[in-house]
Every structure is written in C-alpha cells, then in structure tokens.
Amino acid sequence: MTKPFIMDVNISSKTIDKPSFLVLDCFFENQQNKIELDYAHLVNKINKPLNKTDIDMLVIAAVVAFADRKKLRPQKWARQFKLKIPVYDIDVWQTAHKQLFDCLNFLTGDRWHFEFIANTFHFENMIEPELQTIKTSEPVAIIPFSGGLDSLATLHLFRIHEKHTKPLLITVNTNHNSRKLSFNTSRIIDKLDTRVSVSMKLSGRLDEISYRSRVFVFFMVAAITARLSNTQRIIIGENGQGSIGAPLVSVDYPYHSLHFGFTKRLHDLLSQLWDNAPFFEHPYIWQTKAEVLQLLLSNSSEIDWNKTISCSRLRETSIQCGICSNCLLRRLALTTVGLENLVSENYLWQDLNAPTLEAALKHTQKNLNTEINIASRAIVSHEQFRKINPSIQSYQQIVCELEKAGQQQVEEKINRLIKCHTQEWEQFLNKLNPDSWVVKVALGRA
Amino acid sequence: MMQDGIYKNAPVSSKGRELIKVVAGEILDKDSARFRLEKLLFDWIKQLAPVLKQLKRLPINLSDHSQIFGLIEQIDQMRSNFDINREADDFLNSLKYALHSNAQHPVKTAILNTLQGQWESYLRNIEGYLIGRQYVAEHPTVMQRLTETYKNHQSYLQNCAEELVQGKSPKNPEKLTKNSNFLDMDLRGQ
Numbered sequence: 001m002t003k004p005f006i007m008d009v010n011i012s013s014k015t016i017d018k019p020s021f022l023v024l025d026c027f028f029e030n031q032q033n034k035i036e037l038d039y040a041h042l043v044n045k046i047n048k049p050l051n052k053t054d055i056d057m058l059v060i061a062a063v064v065a066f067a068d069r070k071k072l073r074p075q076k077w078a079r080q081f082k083l084k085i086p087v088y089d090i091d092v093w094q095t096a097h098k099q100l101f102d103c104l105n106f107l108t109g110d111r112w113h114f115e116f117i118a119n120t121f122h123f124e125n126m127i128e129p130e131l132q133t134i135k136t137s138e139p140v141a142i143i144p145f146s147g148g149l150d151s152l153a154t155l156h157l158f159r160i161h162e163k164h165t166k167p168l169l170i171t172v173n174t175n176h177n178s179r180k181l182s183f184n185t186s187r188i189i190d191k192l193d194t195r196v197s198v199s200m201k202l203s204g205r206l207d208e209i210s211y212r213s214r215v216f217v218f219f220m221v222a223a224i225t226a227r228l229s230n231t232q233r234i235i236i237g238e239n240g241q242g243s244i245g246a247p248l249v250s251v252d253y254p255y256h257s258l259h260f261g262f263t264k265r266l267h268d269l270l271s272q273l274w275d276n277a278p279f280f281e282h283p284y285i286w287q288t289k290a291e292v293l294q295l296l297l298s299n300s301s302e303i304d305w306n307k308t309i310s311c312s313r314l315r316e317t318s319i320q321c322g323i324c325s326n327c328l329l330r331r332l333a334l335t336t337v338g339l340e341n342l343v344s345e346n347y348l349w350q351d352l353n354a355p356t357l358e359a360a361l362k363h364t365q366k367n368l369n370t371e372i373n374i375a376s377r378a379i380v381s382h383e384q385f386r387k388i389n390p391s392i393q394s395y396q397q398i399v400c401e402l403e404k405a406g407q408q409q410v411e412e413k414i415n416r417l418i419k420c421h422t423q424e425w426e427q428f429l430n431k432l433n434p435d436s437w438v439v440k441v442a443l444g445r446a
Numbered sequence: 447m448m449q450d451g452i453y454k455n456a457p458v459s460s461k462g463r464e465l466i467k468v469v470a471g472e473i474l475d476k477d478s479a480r481f482r483l484e485k486l487l488f489d490w491i492k493q494l495a496p497v498l499k500q501l502k503r504l505p506i507n508l509s510d511h512s513q514i515f516g517l518i519e520q521i522d523q524m525r526s527n528f529d530i531n532r533e534a535d536d537f538l539n540s541l542k543y544a545l546h547s548n549a550q551h552p553v554k555t556a557i558l559n560t561l562q563g564q565w566e567s568y569l570r571n572i573e574g575y576l577i578g579r580q581y582v583a584e585h586p587t588v589m590q591r592l593t594e595t596y597k598n599h600q601s602y603l604q605n606c607a608e609e610l611v612q613g614k615s616p617k618n619p620e621k622l623t624k625n626s627n628f629l630d631m632d633l634r635g636q
Contacts, residue, residue, distance in 0.1 A: 004530075075459055076531040076532045076533070077531075077532045077535075078530050078531055078532055078534075078535055079530065080530040098522075098523060101522065101523075101525075102522040102523075105522060105525060105535075106522075109532075109535055110530075111525060111526065111530050113526070249570060250567070250570075251567050251568075251570050251571035251574070252567075253532070253535075372578055372579075373457075373574075373575075373578050375578070376574055376575075376577050376578025376579075377574045377578065379577075380570075380573055380574040380577055380578070381574075384570055384573070392562075392563075392566050393540070393559055393562050393563030393566055394563065394566065394567070396543060396547075396559070397539065397540075397543050397563070400542075400543045400546045400547065403546075404546065440582075441577055441578070444577060444582055444585050444586070
C-alpha cells in the first residue's frame with residue numbers, strides 16, 4: 001500500500017498592511033513550508049470583494065498545487081493525499097467532496113482525501129475593495145491566458161467575433177518567469193489592460209515535475225473571476241492536438257487537462273458551490289493549432305505571434321527550447337501557415353535541418369541525453385498521433401469521456417483532426433532537408 | 447544483428463526492461479527465454495488479481511448485470527475502496543468505459559481493456575526510447591516482436607480474464623501456450 005502524503009494547513013496573514021495576501025503554513029512529514037497567496041490584483045481589478053467560498057477555493061487550489069509538486073510520484077504513478085484544510089464553509093465543501101475528489105482524481109490520477117476544518121481566521125480582514133479599473137456591467141467572458149500562441153489566437157478571434165463582450169484575461173503566477181511572460185504578452189496585445197492575476201508562491205523544493213493540477217489552479221481562479229464578473233463563460237483556447245492528441249499518445253497517466261472530460265467535472269464541482277456556475281467553452285478543440293492560426297490570419301493582418309512563448313521549459317533555459325512537444329507543435333503550426341521559415345525565431349535547438357541532434361543545438365547544454373529524449377519523444381508523439389488506430393484503448397476512452405460530457409459525433413471529429421494533423425505533419429517533414437535529424441527520427445532512420 | 451544492451455536504459459520498469467531483453471534476443475537459451483517471457487506475462491496479469499478481489503468485496507453481485515450497470519455513476523466514489531496504484535485506476539476506468547459502451551461482460555471486458563491499454567502505452571514509450579536512443583535498426587524488429595507477443599497470447603489473456611472474473615487465480619501461460627512457436631524464431635537473426 002502506498003504511504004499517503006499527509007499534510008495539515010494553517011492560515012495566517014499580514015492582516016493590516018496586506019489584506020489580500022494569505023500565508024498558508026503547510027506541515028508534512030516533519031517539515032514545514034509556506035504558500036503565499038496574493039490576490040490583491042484580482043480584487044482591485046474586479047473591484048469586488050471575494051466571498052468566503054472564493055477564499056476557500058483559492059486555499060484549496062493552492063494546497064493541491066503544493067502537495068502535487070511536493071510528493072514525488074512512484075513508478076506506479078498514483079499517490080494518495082490526505083490534506084487537512086481550513087475552510088469557512090465546511091458544509092458546502094463536505095457536500096462538494098465527491099465532485100472535488102472526482103475532478104482531481106481524473107485530472108491527476110491520484111487519490112485526494114480532504115478533511116475540512118473550520119477556518120477561524122477573521123474573514124473581514126481578507127477583503128480589500130479598491131479602485132475600479134474593469135467595468136463589469138458589460139458582458140464579460142473569461143480567458144485563461146498563458147502567454148502562448150493559442151492564448152493570443154483565442155483573444156484576437158474573440159475580439160473579432162464578439163465585439164460586444166469584454167474578454168478578461170486570467171493568469172496565475174507561480175514563478176517570476178510565468179508572471180513576466182503572461183503579463184508582457186497580454187500587455188502587448190491587449191492595450192486596454194484587462195488582465196487579472198493571482199500570485200501563488202510555493203516555498204521549499206518542488207521536485208515533482210508532472211504537476212497535473214496546474215490547470216485546476218488556473219481554472220479555479222478563472223471560475224472565481226467569472227463569478228465576480230457575473231459571467232458563466234470561460235473560454236479555453238487550446239487546440240485539438242493539445243487537448244485530444246496528448247491523451248491519445250500519452251505514455252503515463254493520460255493528460256486529461258484540456259478537454260471536456262475534465263472541464264465538465266470542474267463545472268459539476270463549481271455547481272455545488274454556487275448557482276449558475278460557469279461553463280467551459282473549447283472553441284478550438286476540434287482544430288489543429290495551424291488551423292486556428294490560419295483562422296486568425298484570415299481575420300487579422302497584425303499578429304504579434306513572435307511575442308508569445310510556447311515552451312513549457314522556459315524557466316530552465318530563458319529561451320524557448322524549440323524541441324519539446326509544445327515548441328515542436330508551435331513550429332509545426334507556424335511553418336504550416338507560412339509564418340516561420342524555420343530559422344526566424346530564437347530557440348535553444350535552433351536548426352531543424354541539422355543532420356544530427358547535437359548539430360542542431362545552438363547553445364551548450366549540460367544534459368544532452370535528457371534533451372535528446374525530450375526531442376525524440378516530441379517527434380515520436382506527432383508520428384504516433386498521425387498513426388492512431390481507433391481500436392486502441394486511449395482512443396476508446398477519450399471517445400467515451402467526450403460523449404459523457406455531451407459531445408456529439410466525437411469519432412468523426414477526432415478522425416478529422418487526425419487527418420488534418422497528418423497532412424500538416426507530412427508537409428512539415430517535406431519542407432525539411434531529407435537529411436534533417438527531425439526527419440530521421442520521425443521516419444525511424446536516424 | 448541487433449546491438450546488445452538495448453534494454454538497459456529503457457524508461458520502463460525492471461520487468462519491462464527484461465521483456466525487451468527477451469524480445470531483442472539477448473537471452474540466447476530458448477528455454478530460458480520462454481520461461482522468462484511466460485513469467486513476465488504471468489506476473490503482469492497477476493497484478494490485476496488483488497484489484498478483482500477488492501471489486502468482489504463490494505456489496506454487489508458481479509453476475510447480476512443490473513447491479514453491475516448500477517455502478518456506472520459510483521465508480522469514482524468506489525476508488526477509495528481500492529489500493530492506490532495504476533492497475534486499480536486503469537481497471538476502474540476501463541470498467542466505467544465498458545459499462546458506458548454496454549459491454550456484454552463488462553468486468554471481463556474491463557480486464558482485457560486494462561491489459562491492452564497498458565500494453566499500448568508501453569509500446570508508445572518503448573518506441574520513443576528506441577528512436578531517441580538511435581536504436582533505429584532494431585526499432586522495427588523489437589516493436590514487431592512486442593506486438594506479436596501480445597497477439598500470440600491473446601487467447602491466454604482471455605482465459606486469464608475469465609478466471610479472474612470467476613475469482614480464480616490465473617494459470618501460468620506455460621500450460622496454455624507450450625505449443626506456441628513465438629520463441630522458436632531466430633531472435634538474433636535480423
């Protein structure tokens with residue numbers, strides 16, 4: 001039996017000088033670490049105080065993220081968590097316990113057990129309404145904004161198609177780079193500054209890199225913002241390769257973060273917390289990243305695509321690596337729509353036409369074997385997605401999940417997505433030198 | 447000829463590495479290779495036995511279809527009654543999907559689908575590893591042999607699934623596949 005990760009959480013706060021700032025003390029395995037939650041920006045932007053449920057949601061999301069990053073996964077993937085968390089409304093959370101468990105289990109593949117205890121912290125000290133900077137009287141839709149290409153495309157297309165609805169961009173900052181990245185990108189493309197941010201600083205060593213709960217945190221903040229803005233619309237701007245392709249070809253627990261299977265469960269959880277809970281829209285789930293970009297190009301001539309960042313490993317290298325699955329998909333999409341000539345962006349692995357992996361590396365890299373594994377995995381994933389057989393289990397399971405979430409004609413849509421991806425991927429390989437390391441890996445003749 | 451030591455750095459469990467070692471023909475003695483392959487398959491299937499025992503402990507009659515189909519909305523809550531591991535989660539997910547698709551024998555279907563899903567995920571992982579480590583010449587042969595291994599033992603897996611549903615321990619594949627000629631091929635010959 002796997003030993004559970006047991007953690008108790010206490011809440012403290014600098015109540016006078018920083019009311020919208022929470023410190024959570026986490027006690028586990030004879031250790032103590034802190035989580036610092038700063039939601040002043042959210043409160044100030046929306047100009048509405050958080051209610052007790054909002055505070056509870058932020059605390060739970062932060063504690064889940066911390067535990068998820070702290071406890072290393074065993075070889076058999078699943079872990080067990082027993083978390084004691086102070087909340088204001090114990091009854092509500094006990095009622096929602098099933099949905100919370102279901103949501104997190106589906107997302108992370110772990111077992112999450114919560115003991116909710118009374119939060120005795122004086123609630124009135126946690127609110128801080130200030131200047132109004134965003135008018136929430138007009139229709140609003142929430143867009144979780146990561147600073148990547150999909151975020152940019154979603155925002156631009158939303159502006160084009162829904163002129164009378166204001167998009168609110170949500171970011172969750174867990175480190176300096178993520179704040180800099182998403183804020184800079186959103187500021188460049190959104191002169192009106194409708195960005196809302198929550199900062200979540202997790203202290204101590206965070207060894208577990210899978211961090212599947214990332215979108216739970218992101219979307220919980222989006223949901224709070226939706227409630228405060230009186231909207232039920234949260235727009236998820238992920239393309240089909242990321243949403244559907246990733247779980248189809250995963251080698252670990254399936255990556256369920258960005259499709260209806262997860263967001264339907266999250267909606268069910270939120271429906272336990274308040275009436276008229278938000279719905280998650282996935283407007284581009286059946287399109288490839290290149291198709292979304294093409295759609296954007298056909299509607300808008302000025303696109304700041306080169307200001308966006310797709311690389312998930314940016315904090316390690318300070319420039320985009322160019323060969324992780326996110327970067328490779330970015331380069332595939334840009335090439336497909338004719339925006340990248342393969343050398344125009346600065347990447348760690350710059351040259352996709354180089355004959356060997358080593359020759360493609362622009363800068364010295366310490367752990368070359370790890371880099372090679374990441375690059376190969378990314379290339380092979382595109383190949384495996386292209387060759388997906390509908391009889392495989394991951395295909396059957398995702399069809400089931402999407403049908404249960406109310407989607408129609410799922411198989412047809414997945415098959416169309418695979419067909420488009422195949423065309424784009426083959427064109428991409430054809431544009432590279434036949435001697436390119438990417439081509440060699442993809443075609444199995446390195 | 448294949449390179450030696452392909453299995454050494456594969457990002458899979460020690461048993462997974464041993465399987466690669468067998469199919470890459472690195473165990474020259476055929477009886478020994480057959481014995482190891484059978485044991486690996488047997489151990490793999492046996493991992494589901496505790497999961498099925500836990501399912502049988504639930505207050506439901508597994509031979510009563512209406513009771514089994516009544517589980518569909520409860521599976522996620524049921525997880526806390528099961529061990530914390532990938533096998534249990536994979537099985538419960540497969541059971542949910544089998545119930546959703548109205549499979550005639552949902553528990554047996556779930557067992558077989560769990561095994562198939564694990565095998566497919568394993569193959570994807572190994573494929574990435576072989577290509578990434580530039581075992582390109584070996585890649586098609588190893589993948590083909592792994593695929594054949596699964597196909598050649600499908601009737602055995604079916605029998606095991608049946609036995610697990612009935613609460614019996616699965617039999618060692620030796621008794622069921624001793625006539626299989628899978629390992630009679632020249633594994634080092636390509």
